[in-house]
Structures are given as C-alpha cells and as structure tokens.
Amino acid sequence: MGTDTDRHFIERMHWDDVARRIGDGxxxxLPIGAAAKQHGFHLPLNTDRIQAEWLAGRMAQKIDALIWPTLTYGHYPAFVEYAGSNSLTISTFEALVREVAGQILGGGCTRLLVLDTGISxxxxxxxxxxxxxxxxxxxxWIHGGPRYPRIARQLAEQSHGSHADExxxxxxxxxxxxxxxxxxxxASPALQHETPGALTPSDPSSPNYSRSGSFGDPTRATPAKGEALLAAMLDDLDEQAAAFIAKGSELQQPARMESVMR
Structure with missing residues (x-):
C-alpha cells in the first residue's frame, strides 16, 4: 500500500502520474543534501540528505508539490580528510545543479524551489x-528566514559551531x-576562526583540528531544542514558498493555456 508521501516523491510514482501533476501546475x-559527508562520531554521513528529504516532504504536503530526487553529491571541501566524505569541484557541482534544474523547468514545471541544506x-x-x-x-536555504536564526540564538549553549554541533x-x-x-x-576545540577552513582529524597542531569532525558542542543537544528549531525552520520555508508561489501565480494560467494549445 502507498503512503501519503508517495504522491510527492516522483521516484515513487509512475511517469504518467508525474505528467498529470505537472499539467495540473x-x-x-529539488532538495540538495549530502549523503557522503562526515557528521562527527555521532551522526551518519547522510545527515543532510535525511534533513533535506524530511523538510521537503513536509513542505510538499502543505503546497502539494512534487519532489525530485535529492542531489546527494555537492561541493563540500571542508570535510574531505574524513573517510567517506566526497566533494565535487565547484564547476562540476554548478553544472549539475544548472542541468537538473533546467530540465525540471524544461519539463513543464511552472515553479521550482531548490531546497539547500549546505553552507559551501x-x-x-x-x-x-x-x-x-x-x-x-x-x-x-534551511537556515535562512527570520525565525530559525532567532530561535537558534535563544537556545544555543555552545560557544561556537556550525557542523554536527548542538x-x-x-x-x-x-x-x-x-x-x-x-x-x-x-565537542570540537574552540577553533581560532569563527568559520574554519577545511577541518582535519589528523593534525592536532592545526587551527582547524577536530578529532570527531564536529564543529561545535553536540553534547548540549536535546530533542526539545530540535523540535523548536524544526518548527521555526518549517515556518520560514513555508513562508518563502508561499510568497514565491503567490508571486508567480499570474504566470501559471498562461502556461497551462499554452500547453493545451500545442
């Protein structure tokens, strides 16, 4: 039996059903979330992918959207010293995003939201x-919008962080x-730079040394903090999506009419 998410993730659908949904507007x-990127000793390498697809699923339920397969390889140069972590060159990653997004739009979708979980x-x-x-x-960006940064500042107990952190x-x-x-x-050491360069697990003398691969203090994390952060993040994303859809609503009807005339 199918689930409610089956009508949103196109990889679980038949092509003619996808075509019908595209035709309906x-x-x-398009989620972007790494599946081969270290996240400390305590989180799996596909942490970004899990977040991207969870958030995309919640957004899609609200606006009845179609979700394309996640781009799981990207430009993540800060983590390549850690086993299993992959990073594409900037030019390769840019070309990948441009081609996939261009084909989604070229396939008839009137609006596309590219949901990014990364920083680099x-x-x-x-x-x-x-x-x-x-x-x-x-x-x-999942950390963009006014609500998430505000809640993160209110909840944070760590002195620094941005990766596999609190x-x-x-x-x-x-x-x-x-x-x-x-x-x-x-927890990682308090590094010399607020935003470090490439982290290293092998050189304790480096200003970017992190034995675990985290940057921050994940030991201070709690489920309650996570629930508050997720709620703020979803509110920000839903607001941006609604504004984007409303701005382009006048374009949808002409696009549908043109497809009917062909």
Missing part, C-alpha cells in the same frame, strides 16, 4: 540558478533519534 522541489553549496547554487535566468526558480544534533534528535548516538557525541 504542481510546484517542484550556497554560492555555487546561486550562480547555477542565475545562469538559468528564470523567475520560475527560487533558492531557499543545533544540527538537536534537529536530528527531533526527526530521526534512532540514528543519533549521543554516547559518541564529542
């Missing part, structure tokens, strides 16, 4: 989408607690 969502991916995705020169696509671990405790091994959570 369904918004598309933000600038390349912006450039890739700018080259499409289309007002039918919007890049949304905030990200709290998110995972809320949405996939069975995948979090808090017994292995380990």
């Amino acid at each position: 369904a918004v598309a969502i 991916t933000l600038a390349p995705v912006d450039r890739a989408l700018a080259r499409l020169a289309s007002d039918r696509v919007k890049h949304v 905030m990200e671990t709290s998110l995972m405790l809320a949405l996939a607690p069975h995948l979090v091994d808090m017994a292995r959570a380990e």
Whole structure:
C-alpha cells in the first residue's frame, strides 16, 4: 500500500502520474543534501540528505508539490580528510545543479524551489540558478528566514559551531533519534576562526583540528531544542514558498493555456 508521501516523491510514482501533476501546475522541489559527508562520531554521513528529504516532504504536503530526487553529491571541501566524505569541484557541482534544474523547468514545471541544506553549496547554487535566468526558480536555504536564526540564538549553549554541533544534533534528535548516538557525541576545540577552513582529524597542531569532525558542542543537544528549531525552520520555508508561489501565480494560467494549445 502507498503512503501519503508517495504522491510527492516522483521516484515513487509512475511517469504518467508525474505528467498529470505537472499539467495540473504542481510546484517542484529539488532538495540538495549530502549523503557522503562526515557528521562527527555521532551522526551518519547522510545527515543532510535525511534533513533535506524530511523538510521537503513536509513542505510538499502543505503546497502539494512534487519532489525530485535529492542531489546527494555537492561541493563540500571542508570535510574531505574524513573517510567517506566526497566533494565535487565547484564547476562540476554548478553544472549539475544548472542541468537538473533546467530540465525540471524544461519539463513543464511552472515553479521550482531548490531546497539547500549546505553552507559551501550556497554560492555555487546561486550562480547555477542565475545562469538559468528564470523567475520560475527560487533558492531557499534551511537556515535562512527570520525565525530559525532567532530561535537558534535563544537556545544555543555552545560557544561556537556550525557542523554536527548542538543545533544540527538537536534537529536530528527531533526527526530521526534512532540514528543519533549521543554516547559518541564529542565537542570540537574552540577553533581560532569563527568559520574554519577545511577541518582535519589528523593534525592536532592545526587551527582547524577536530578529532570527531564536529564543529561545535553536540553534547548540549536535546530533542526539545530540535523540535523548536524544526518548527521555526518549517515556518520560514513555508513562508518563502508561499510568497514565491503567490508571486508567480499570474504566470501559471498562461502556461497551462499554452500547453493545451500545442
């Protein structure tokens, strides 16, 4: 038997059902979330993918969108010293995003939301989408919007962090607690830079040394913090999606009429 999410993730659908939904004007969502990127000793390498697909699923339920398969390889140069972590060059990643997004739009989708869970991916995705020169696509970041940063500041007990830290671990405790091994959570040293360069697990003398691969203090994470962060994140994403769809609503009817005339 199918589930409610089966009508949103196109990889679980038949092509003619996808065609019908596109013809009915369904918004598309393209998640970007690494599946081969270290997240400390306590979180799996596919942490970003889990978050991207969970959030995409919740967004899709609200706006009845279609979700394309997640881009699980991206530009993540800060983690390549850790086993299993992969990173594409900027040019390769930009080309990947541009081609996939362009084909989604070229396939008839009137609106596309590119849902980004990364940090080093933000600038390349912006450039890739700018080259499409289309007002039918919007890049949304899961940490963007006014609510999430405010709640994160209120909840944070760690002195620093941005990766496999208190905030990200709290998110995972809320949405996939069975995948979090808090017994292995380990704080990173207070690095010399607020935003480090490439982390290293092998050189204790480096200013970017992190034995576990975390940057921050995941030991301070709790499910309650994660629930509050997720709620703020979803409110931000839903608000951006609604504004984007409303802005382009006047384009949908002409696009449908044109497809009927062909």
